Amino acid sequence: MLKGKLLAALAAAVALSAPVLAADVDQAVLTNEARQQVKAFGGNLKKTVKKGMQAGGPTEAIHLCNTQAPGIAAEHSKGEWNVGRTSLKLRNPDNQPDEWEASVLADFDKRLAAGEDPKKMEASKLEDGQFHYMKAIPTGGLCLACHGEQLAEPVKARLAELYPEDKATGYQAGQIRGAFTLTKPVEM
């Protein structure tokens, strides 16, 4: 009798705690997966910029980014993960943040101002069957040729031609240029 009651109580406890536990475990696993995705996607983008810079300087690299960056994102979005980049000051208008993304980007800037290391900034949420993950993208020295305060004339001209609405200049090293933004459908 007692044993039966104990088992029932145990079963009830497990039933109650299981969904919570599963969600906890999933988020840690999903966050790790997201970090791997960012590494692969970001690494690929950086390789492309460097290749262009070596082949013909910033104007060639702009050409490569313009023609290949969207394709690289699409390539990395073939599986369950959807990967992309976004910013509060966009170059490519297709990278528009949604409401949550915009609020996270604003929060990243606040955290930077408060002294936090942008390399470690992340945010995530689980909502409507989707896991959402964002990781800040700090501006490095390599980025300034195309996102900095002083651009070479040919760079300015090329950007104006390809991105007439370009807002992604005027950055200094250490500022947050934008964020990687990823989603993956999850069973909830």
Ligand code: HEC
């Ligand atoms: C050779 C020029 C060049 C360099 C160097 C460069 N970018 Fe860009 N960047 C671009 C172009 C062109 C785009 C638009 C590409 C596209 O269509 O997604 C872009 C887009 C982006 C975006 C997507 C958001 C948006 O504004 O559309 C981010 C984030 C970004 N760059 C960050 C960086 C960072 C960080 C670095 C340095 C590690 C860097 N870029 C170096 C040219 C450059």
